Amino acid sequence: MSLTRRQKWRIEKIQAERISRAQRASSNSEALLGDAGEAQAGLVITRYGQHLLVENESGELFKCTGRQNIDLSVAGDQIIFQATDNNNGVVTALLERDNQLNRSQKLIAANIDELWLVVAIEPHYQFELIDRYLVVAENAGLPINIVVNKIELSDNIKKTKDSFSMYVDAGYSVSYLSVKEQVNIKELKNQLNDKTHIFLGQSGVGKSSIINELIPDLNLRVNEISTKSKLGKHTTTNTTLYHIPSGGDLIDSPGIREFQLDDLTNKEILNGFREFKPFIGKCKFRNCAHINEPSCAIKTALESGEISYKRYESYLNLIS
Ligand SMILES: Nc1nc2c(ncn2[C@@H]2O[C@H](COP(=O)(O)OP(=O)(O)OP(=O)(O)O)[C@@H](O)[C@H]2O)c(=O)[nH]1
Ligand SMILES: [Mg+2]
Ligand SMILES: [Zn+2]
Structure with missing residues (x-):
């Protein structure tokens, strides 16, 4: 039986609280957390600049900063934080992401x-x-x-x-x-x-x-x-x-005018066309780029109408 995300969160939260307590005990010198409250689970609502808006399990919102060794977190992240007062807090741990x-x-x-x-x-x-x-x-x-x-x-x-x-x-x-x-x-x-x-x-x-x-x-x-x-x-x-x-x-999420894909590899672009998947790996050449090669499974699928011409054209425009 697989755990729901909430159950997983609870378990990870308990573990993270233990870690956080141990860390606190071993670094009394950490001024920032000197008189901070108990570690608690939080959900990141939004990130703005160097701050996070974090919601605790009672639905209260805290403006948080992250400790330097904590990775950047974003909306949807589950974290552990300690409140420094009723409105502010410090993020001490980032829980593992599903995606x-x-x-x-x-x-x-x-x-x-x-x-x-x-x-x-x-x-x-x-x-x-x-x-x-x-x-x-x-x-x-x-x-x-x-x-x-x-x-x-x-x-x-x-x-x-x-x-x-x-x-x-x-x-x-x-x-x-x-x-x-x-x-x-x-x-x-x-x-x-x-x-x-x-x-x-x-x-x-x-x-x-x-x-x-x-x-x-x-x-x-x-x-x-x-x-x-x-x-x-x-x-x-x-x-x-x-x-x-x-x-x-x-x-x-904010929309943008230019949607750049510069950091995607040709392989990722190919993977991004889900209807191409059944044909990938079935070409004559293992390194087939599906452009002009003979016996290309993607081109065959294009000719038989299993892949639309518009989508294929779009694939050609995206790869470099
Ligand atoms: N005619 C029409 N206008 C709509 C409809 N839905 C939204 N709008 C209008 O479209 C405009 C933009 O809507 P937003 O919801 O701000 O668009 P967005 O996608 O959130 O834009 P960003 O936040 O800039 O990414 C607003 O003026 C809306 O009133 C609709 O169904 N028909
Ligand atoms: Mg909007
Ligand atoms: Zn091919």
Whole structure:
């Protein structure tokens, strides 16, 4: 029987508390922690600059700094910290992550169960950008769903859906949403319970709008965070975790215009095209780049229609 993340967290928390107590005993000279409280488990809500907003098990928020020997943590991280007063604390241990999402070598979030790639009719989706996001997500090993928002702006919904059929064929779930006209919001809500979900995608597609729909009292929560951490921006600047009152967490992330993949190898790019997987390793040449080589299984799949031409083209554009 496998342990749930929460059970695992409890066990690791007890171990980390022991370690932390031992460390404290052996380094009485540590001024910072001199009169700090008991070690307790925390969940990183957001990171801003050198600070973390950490929530304890009672839901209280603390602005924390990390000890120098502790790795950088991000939204979704489970940590051990000691409060220095009612509002501040020091992180003393970072618990092992189930997974982590990186973008251009920058850590975005940790311990994610599902990823929602949000695109929109306006700013109009671009398949190459979608494929770039998918490559990153596939390499993080996360289940991925595609959401097409602002569907009410489409002048031909059938045509829009047809253009996403290559993603459905590749095995992704694609849903069509309108925050403005409340299309499929309930259906989305039903898919989000009891897990940690991250919303990723270009700036302006409506990630924060969707999250606001899903968490009715979020405005209050956002205000709470902004008074504590002085995050007072209209568009998202920090990756932040929010709780759904009925269970589950949503992580909002800032969208960016340029989505660079410079740090991904050609092998990772190939791995990022999930429908190519059955054919990888079946080419005549072991080092086949699937471009012009004879007896290439990927090219054969392309000719038989098992791989879409658009996706293959996108693969060619991404590899170097
Ligand atoms: N027409 C229309 N507009 C929408 C819809 N959903 C969101 N918007 C608008 O799109 C704009 C951008 O929405 P945000 O939620 O801020 O987008 P975001 O993805 O969080 O953007 P960043 O935080 O910059 O990454 C806002 O003006 C929203 O009101 C929709 O379904 N239809
Ligand atoms: Mg946003
Ligand atoms: Zn090949």
